[in-house]
Amino acid sequence: MSDDNETIRQGAPTRRDYVKYGGAVVGGGLLAGCTGDSGGDGSETDNSTANESSTDESDEPEDTSYSVTMAPAGEVTFDSVPERWVPYSAGYADAGIALGQSDGMVGIGQTAEYYTHFYEELPGVSVDRESLTELVPNEMSKELFYELDSDVHFIDTEMLKAWFDWDQADVDEIRENVAPFLGNLGYRRSDDWHDYRYYTLYETFEKLAEAFDERDRYEAFEAFHDEFIADVQTRLPPADERPNVLLTFELNDEPEAFSPYRLNDKGTNKKQWRDLGVSDALAGTDIENLSTTERTKLDYEGLLDVNPDVLLIRGHERKSPAEFRETVLAYMRDHSVGSELTAVQNERVYRGGPLKQGPIQNLFLTERGAKQLYPDVFGEVTGDEQLFDRQRVADIINGDI
Structure with a gap:
């Protein structure tokens, strides 16, 4: 401060x-x-x-307090607009940046999961990712919450209890002695412990806008997003001409096993694929979605049974499209079984995008996905064609709305 x-x-x-x-x-x-x-x-x-x-x-002093309601925290009252804030998820971090709050972010769950290179294309928008204090590598220590001294924690308290061995007494202590919690883990919807309401990406974005009292900026961003998505969707080929897609996760540059995702899970991490109208290659199979408890992996024989038109592999966001092709795809082309996959033969194996995304990142990921799936319409993913106005996005973030 x-x-x-x-x-x-x-x-x-x-x-x-x-x-x-x-x-x-x-x-x-x-x-x-x-x-x-x-x-x-x-x-x-x-x-x-x-x-x-x-x-x-x-x-008597004027009462400037206001409330935001979000499950599982319920109604949270703010005496004034938060200045210092900590998100767990990179998606919440991105939403805060979209609302012009970059200066106040002091920590995050993990910096490795926060992809800030998207901001490099937005004039006047930047985040010093390395300056953020990480919570997860420090085991979500309560002492760290005291040290960060934030005004709000955008963190799902049920996630804290399910994944980090917190109990309700720990949650109450930090809420009462430091600052309230407001958050809902919604990037996926396959965890048994999450038995309360979920929120879409833009519903979550709106809750942060309420917390930061940034309604005008949110509405400007939402209008831009809606126009962008509508324009892309009017250009999509007919449904029967669209590829089926298998979304997986595998960090290795020489992959041998792949963790599958189901696209019908309505988590925010799959928003771009839903908006782009693809069909799930796992539909009609008994293959389960990756979650905390479900850790199924597919080998190349399992992939060949599904044999998708397009294979998306997460875990390679720090590679360029060319670097991905020169490592992961090159390995699969030389693999005795992997080379039999239709997606490999047609060179339709791509980066699958990050697990956690916010509204800024989603614009870029939707643009990338449109090129990956429909290159004849939107241009090659390795090309420079832009599907949305970077300057307009930067203007909204910087307050020119």
């Missing part, structure tokens, strides 16, 4: 001060007021005047 903000915090109790000291802050203030009043001559007139002044409604 700036020096000015620090001065304000010292001069008047903040919400966090009230949490830390409870009624003592309020009580101390009232006692101080009484002591000050006794400094007069003690006349009834002076006391009456002081009392009238102290209860005059015009002297």
